[in-house]
Amino acid sequence: xxxxxRSPTEFLNNVIGRPVLVKLNSGVDYRGILSCLDGYMNIALxxxxxxxxxxxxxxxxxxxxxxNNGIKSIL
Amino acid sequence: MAMSATNQLLPLELIDKCIGSKIWVIMKSERxxxxxxxxxxxxxxxxxxxxxxxxxxPEGRKTTKLDKILxxxxxxxxxxxxxxxxxx
Numbered sequence: 141x142x143x144x145x146r147s148p149t150e151f152l153n154n155v156i157g158r159p160v161l162v163k164l165n166s167g168v169d170y171r172g173i174l175s176c177l178d179g180y181m182n183i184a185l186x187x188x189x190x191x192x193x194x195x196x197x198x199x200x201x202x203x204x205x206x207x208n209n210g211i212k213s214i215l
Numbered sequence: 216m217a218m219s220a221t222n223q224l225l226p227l228e229l230i231d232k233c234i235g236s237k238i239w240v241i242m243k244s245e246r247x248x249x250x251x252x253x254x255x256x257x258x259x260x261x262x263x264x265x266x267x268x269x270x271x272x273p274e275g276r277k278t279t280k281l282d283k284i285l286x287x288x289x290x291x292x293x294x295x296x297x298x299x300x301x302x303x
């Protein structure tokens with residue numbers, strides 16, 4: 141079985157429009173639908189939920205995460 | 216004595232050889248990952264599959280299973296090919 145998502149760039153192109161979990165270095169997690177992102181790993185999310193220590197803290201319709209916040213992982 | 220250029224293995228070549236196999240990633244912070252390496256780029260951002268995340272806290276180690284992740288290369292300190300993780 142061939143995987144379509146080899147390099148980080150290909151992975152990101154495949155994951156746009158899908159539900160993602162974005163973990164920041166600070167420990168805060170954001171769940172939402174990935175609308176787009178750029179080379180700085182700035183990220184735009186829709187239907188965003190903000191999770192801190194496993195608790196839902198906030199909901200945003202649209203959210204922009206600046207890439208300098210040390211985005212750790214997306215899935 | 217210096218090795219000839221053909222015998223040298225550059226760091227990124229070593230990681231390239233790891234594609235498709237298990238790798239253990241240690242971050243700057245108290246965090247580690249193991250998983251199958253699917254690919255990486257010039258920044259050593261990595262795509263990993265069947266991942267276990269280990270968070271080392273004063274209360275103990277917290278593990279999280281993740282299906283498929285993009286890991287930002289900015290905070291990586293060490294990569295261990297074939298690494299079975301901190302538990303063994």
